[in-house]
Amino acid sequence: xxxxxxxxxxxxxxxxxxxxxxxxxxxxxxxxxxxxxxxxxxxxxxxxxxxxxxxxxxxxxxxxxxxxxxxxxxxxxxxxxxxxxxxxxxxxxxxxxxxxxxxxxxxxxxxxxxxxxxxxxxxxxxxxxxxxxxxxxxxxxxxxxxxxxxxxxxxxxxxxxxxxxxxxxxxxxxxxxxxxxxxxxxxxxxxxxxxxxxxxxxxxxxxxxxxxxxxxxxxxxxxxxxxxxxxxxxxxxxxxxxxxxxxxxxxxxxxxxxxxxxxxxxxxxxxxxxxxxxxxxxxxxxxxxxxxxxxxxxxxxxxxxxxxxxxxxxxxxxxxxxxxxxxxxxxxxxxxxxxxxxxxxxxxxxxxxxxxxxxxxxxxxxxxxxxxxxxxxxxxxxxxxxxxxxxxxxxxxxxxxxxxxxxxxxxxxx
Numbered sequence: 462x463x464x465x466x467x468x469x470x471x472x473x474x475x476x477x478x479x480x481x482x483x484x485x486x487x488x489x490x491x492x493x494x495x496x497x498x499x500x501x502x503x504x505x506x507x508x509x510x511x512x513x514x515x516x517x518x519x520x521x522x523x524x525x526x527x528x529x530x531x532x533x534x535x536x537x538x539x540x541x542x543x544x545x546x547x548x549x550x551x552x553x554x555x556x557x558x559x560x561x562x563x564x565x566x567x568x569x570x571x572x573x574x575x576x577x578x579x580x581x582x583x584x585x586x587x588x589x590x591x592x593x594x595x596x597x598x599x600x601x602x603x604x605x606x607x608x609x610x611x612x613x614x615x616x617x618x619x620x621x622x623x624x625x626x627x628x629x630x631x632x633x634x635x636x637x638x639x640x641x642x643x644x645x646x647x648x649x650x651x652x653x654x655x656x657x658x659x660x661x662x663x664x665x666x667x668x669x670x671x672x673x674x675x676x677x678x679x680x681x682x683x684x685x686x687x688x689x690x691x692x693x694x695x696x697x698x699x700x701x702x703x704x705x706x707x708x709x710x711x712x713x714x715x716x717x718x719x720x721x722x723x724x725x726x727x728x729x730x731x732x733x734x735x736x737x738x739x740x741x742x743x744x745x746x747x748x749x750x751x752x753x754x755x756x757x758x759x760x761x762x763x764x765x766x767x768x769x770x771x772x773x774x775x776x777x778x779x780x781x782x783x784x785x786x787x788x789x790x791x792x793x794x795x796x797x798x799x800x801x802x803x804x805x806x807x808x809x810x811x812x813x814x815x816x817x818x819x820x821x822x823x824x825x826x827x828x829x830x831x832x833x834x835x836x837x838x839x840x841x842x843x844x845x846x847x848x849x850x851x852x853x854x855x856x857x858x859x860x861x862x863x864x865x866x867x868x869x870x871x872x873x874x875x
Contacts, residue, residue, distance in 0.1 A: 479521070480521075482517060487510070505868075508864030512858075513853045528835075554821035555818055558815065558818040567807055571806060577795070578795075581788055582789070631729075639723050
């Protein structure tokens with residue numbers, strides 16, 4: 462059968478080299494054995510070739526026994542990989558998970574590679590940010606087209622309702638008012654309100670008088686208009702006095718009233734209960750359902766009608782560049798992002814490491830015995846042939862050394 466890959470070609474070449482060395486050493490051993498009686502110095506070569514042949518045969522047997530029966534003979538403890546394929550699959554998958562996907566190994570590797578910085582710098586490069594932006598722009602419209610509208614609308618409605626229910630607006634409003642009203646702002650706001658009220662009375666005195674007269678019961682409508690005028694003037698005088706006198710008691714009353722309402726917004730359980738009721742009424746209102754239903758249609762329409770390359774890509778490119786610059790320029794922010802990346806990768810390896818182990822084990826188990834043996838041999842067989850070559854050379858050197866030592870001992874004892 463002809464080789465089908467470069468690995469197979471290289472494996473065949475290494476097998477031929479190792480086998481050629483075995484054949485050469487055996488041939489030399491035969492030839493030198495025939496003429497050693499006539500030429501005693503051939504003993505050195507014969508011993509070398511003999512030991513080289515033994516070493517080559519022993520290593521050939523050992524390497525071959527891993528993958529198949531040597532010479533087809535079913536010798537015990539041979540053809541190890543085909544016979545123990547399942548155990549090898551399980552152990553190999555376990556080895557990969559424990560040695561390559563362990564938390565310590567992954568964290569150290571991320572640190573050594575400085576993955577976070579490399580990814581950020583890669584994304585900041587114009588050609589790469591352009592590539593990312595192109596992919597986003599090309600796929601957004603397609604994704605919007607294939608999504609089912611009713612599913613997206615239901616999801617948006619549920620997410621919006623969930624967010625509205627989860628956010629407590631009253632405490633937020635209380636803290637906002639507390640910030641706005643801090644310092645002398647309460648006095649300034651109240652003074653502005655009073656001045657505004659005073660100006661309003663001046664400009665609309667006749668209208669206010671007429672309105673008061675119309676709202677009073679018929680019994681009092683016959684009162685003299687001067688009484689209405691005096692009421693308006695008294696009110697206007699009070700407003701002017703309050704606006705001009707910062708120590709007027711109404712200032713303190715206003716401060717107390719505002720502080721009480723702010724505290725109620727921030728801490729009152731009654732306010733929170735009322736807020737929840739208002740939110741539920743809002744969520745049940747048809748206007749909310751119409752808004753959530755139309756939101757996806759508006760988003761989808763914008764995606765389909767917009768020119769992604771003109772509108773979206775520059776924005777994505779700019780966002781990637783700015784985000785990368787901000788992270789790299791801020792050591793604290795970079796440390797946080799780097800920590801998040803490590804945690805995410807560790808979480809993935811911890812959660813799905815067993816899946817990788819099972820994938821490796823299952824894949825090897827599904828191979829038939831011959832295929833498993835063949836695949837493993839293609840991966841490591843070339844290096845194993847070096848064992849045969851080294852066995853031949855080392856065996857020959859060992860044989861030469863032993864023969865030389867014995868020769869010297871024999872020479873000195875004669």
